[in-house]
Amino acid sequence: MNSFVSFSLSLLLLLAAAFLPAGLPGQGSWGQGYWHPTSAGWPSTFEAVNMAVIPNDGRVIVWDLNIANQNIAPTSPWPQRFAVGDPELLPATTAFTNRIVPIPAGYGDLFCSGHVWLPNGRLFVAGGNTRYPSTGANYFEGSRFAAIWNPADLNNQSLNYGWSWLPPMHRKRWYPTVTLFIDSLGNPRVMVSGGVESTASEPCNGVPDAAFNTYEVWNIAGGAWERDPNQVPPLLEYNGPSVGTGCYSVLGEYPRMHLVSTNRVFLSGMFTGSNRVRHLDTSGPTPTPQNWVASPWNNLNHRSYGSSVLLPNVGNTQGGRDLIMILGGYAKYNNGGPGNTTSFDTCQIIDGGATTFLPYPNAWTLSPHTMRVGRMCANVVLLPNGEVLALGGCNNNYFQQGITRATVYAAEVFNQTTGWRFDSNQGSPREYHSTAVLLPSGKVVSAGGDTRSSDYEVFTPDYLAQGQTRPAFAGTWGNPGYMILNWGTDYGIEHDPLPCGCSISRVVLMRPCSVTHHSDMDQRYVELANVPQPDSDAINTVVVRTPNTPTGGNTRGSTEAPPGWYMAFLITSEGTPSMAKWVLLQ
Numbered sequence: 359m360n361s362f363v364s365f366s367l368s369l370l371l372l373l374a375a376a377f378l379p380a381g382l383p384g385q386g387s388w389g390q391g392y393w394h395p396t397s398a399g400w401p402s403t404f405e406a407v408n409m410a411v412i413p414n415d416g417r418v419i420v421w422d423l424n425i426a427n428q429n430i431a432p433t434s435p436w437p438q439r440f441a442v443g444d445p446e447l448l449p450a451t452t453a454f455t456n457r458i459v460p461i462p463a464g465y466g467d468l469f470c471s472g473h474v475w476l477p478n479g480r481l482f483v484a485g486g487n488t489r490y491p492s493t494g495a496n497y498f499e500g501s502r503f504a505a506i507w508n509p510a511d512l513n514n515q516s517l518n519y520g521w522s523w524l525p526p527m528h529r530k531r532w533y534p535t536v537t538l539f540i541d542s543l544g545n546p547r548v549m550v551s552g553g554v555e556s557t558a559s560e561p562c563n564g565v566p567d568a569a570f571n572t573y574e575v576w577n578i579a580g581g582a583w584e585r586d587p588n589q590v591p592p593l594l595e596y597n598g599p600s601v602g603t604g605c606y607s608v609l610g611e612y613p614r615m616h617l618v619s620t621n622r623v624f625l626s627g628m629f630t631g632s633n634r635v636r637h638l639d640t641s642g643p644t645p646t647p648q649n650w651v652a653s654p655w656n657n658l659n660h661r662s663y664g665s666s667v668l669l670p671n672v673g674n675t676q677g678g679r680d681l682i683m684i685l686g687g688y689a690k691y692n693n694g695g696p697g698n699t700t701s702f703d704t705c706q707i708i709d710g711g712a713t714t715f716l717p718y719p720n721a722w723t724l725s726p727h728t729m730r731v732g733r734m735c736a737n738v739v740l741l742p743n744g745e746v747l748a749l750g751g752c753n754n755n756y757f758q759q760g761i762t763r764a765t766v767y768a769a770e771v772f773n774q775t776t777g778w779r780f781d782s783n784q785g786s787p788r789e790y791h792s793t794a795v796l797l798p799s800g801k802v803v804s805a806g807g808d809t810r811s812s813d814y815e816v817f818t819p820d821y822l823a824q825g826q827t828r829p830a831f832a833g834t835w836g837n838p839g840y841m842i843l844n845w846g847t848d849y850g851i852e853h854d855p856l857p858c859g860c861s862i863s864r865v866v867l868m869r870p871c872s873v874t875h876h877s878d879m880d881q882r883y884v885e886l887a888n889v890p891q892p893d894s895d896a897i898n899t900v901v902v903r904t905p906n907t908p909t910g911g912n913t914r915g916s917t918e919a920p921p922g923w924y925m926a927f928l929i930t931s932e933g934t935p936s937m938a939k940w941v942l943l944q
Contacts, residue, residue: 405806409793414942425490552572554610663688666738687702743934746771749792791806802816829929842944867886
């Protein structure tokens with residue numbers, strides 16, 4: 359297919375999507391968009407560049423950029439606005455609690471940081487911004503900032519509203535990815551990877567950048583950074599045709615990282631190929647090499663500001679699958695040429711942990727399911743029924759000057775069996791700096807974006823709009839509060855009686871979302887082993903599997919869940935989810 363035909367087809371699909379009515383049968387529906395109720399001294403609108411669902415709470419924490427900080431000396435504390443609220447309460451002024459916390463002097467603010475939830479329900483944040491572009495210095499500069507936010511102290515000013523500062527990282531990082539993983543001894547740790555020290559020193563500009571292709575690890579138990587990234591062996595670099603040497607090193611800005619089987623962290627792009635690493639404990643006198651393993655690269659792997667997601671393990675098949683899907687993005691390089699004029703509508707899939715499983719071995723396979731419209735800067739959200747929701751984005755190069763952006767308003771949903779289908783249009787453009795998260799209600803809130811017409815919109819998926827019976831937890835599981843689950847233990851889960859012909863088909867655990875710049879690689883959908891009791895339609899027995907070990911076991915990857923907080927959903931045979939029950943997996 360030549361480029362003109364490809365562009366014309368994408369444009370027709372975009373126009374068709376723009377005229378799709380909202381709320382058709384089989385589609386979800388969007389609530390009215392609304393603006394964030396801000397406080398005195400705040401801007402009139404609040405851009406939720408970062409958003410995370412608070413464990414055992416259900417509200418979200420959001421924060422924005424503050425370009426006014428460029429007028430404050432870097433040696434002074436910069437103020438950071440953030441807010442906590444319930445997006446489903448709509449624009450009521452009580453829906454959000456607005457706070458300002460001063461970041462320690464010299465560490466800038468939290469714009470372009472990365473974050474992930476720790477097992478104890480606190481948010482780990484790393485990196486950020488110490489310079490905004492200004493006349494004569496048109497670049498951003500990263501930060502060595504690291505902190506933990508405790509939701510329990512939101513209202514305690516003496517405790518910085520929950521923020522506690524950690525020892526600084528070894529490298530300034532702007533656009534880093536933060537990943538929770540399990541070390542070789544079974545202890546949770548945090549990997550902070552990629553980013554740049556300064557956008558003026560990215561390798562594409564011919565100047566080495568000390569952060570661009572490195573990572574460092576936070577030892578949670580030890581309370582310290584493990585070691586200087588200069589001691590980490592260099593990652594593999596791609597130096598292919600028409601790409602400058604070192605220009606697209608392995609990590610770069612917001613590298614797409616997923617925790618897969620045997621606790622390896624898998625890199626799926628976005629600017630180059632893919633790699634896996636097993637980070638070993640290096641606290642001894644002799645550091646252990648980190649064993650990066652390359653996977654094949656091709657032009658379709660280069661997905662500038664595309665999305666990457668660990669697919670739900672629907673069916674909980676024996677052996678498990680670490681199926682990672684990359685989708686959308688913009689092809690900066692196309693067979694050595696100047697690049698495409700539209701965004702990718704293709705998807706690629708790889709088994710991030712397997713060496714023998716087919717049809718997705720250690721190579722990317724082009725999915726037979728093509729997106730309904732190509733999009734870059736799109737949010738991708740896992741849904742409790744096992745489907746994948748894609749929101750917003752742009753059908754051409756968002757960053758290209760002198761063109762009209764082709765904003766994508768139509769949502770679309772991916773089913774692993776039937777492929778992609780259009781869903782209803784949202785009202786506000788959600789492109790760069792947008793966010794979207796799954797709420798405990800099973801709804802999705804879409805927020806942020808540089809050119810938005812409202813701060814927040816709430817999406818009700820079709821599984822809540824079909825008039826079907828919604829299951830509900832009962833008995834102990836129906837009581838207020840959360841449940842504690844332990845590895846390797848059977849649990850009886852009670853639920854309210856269901857109509858004849860309707861039953862509980864699945865029980866799933868889902869990590870609370872933590873997204874920035876339309877990217878959340880920490881999403882995880884774990885379907886538990888499910889054995890209905892023959893004498894009752896109100897009891898299921900769930901087996902929480904034993905965590906995998908680096909040395910083996912046939913339970914792998916996305917069938918596993920690292921310790922921490924999850925939303926538990928009951929799913930009926932009709933595909934309708936319950937309200938979530940918070941569980942703490944130990």
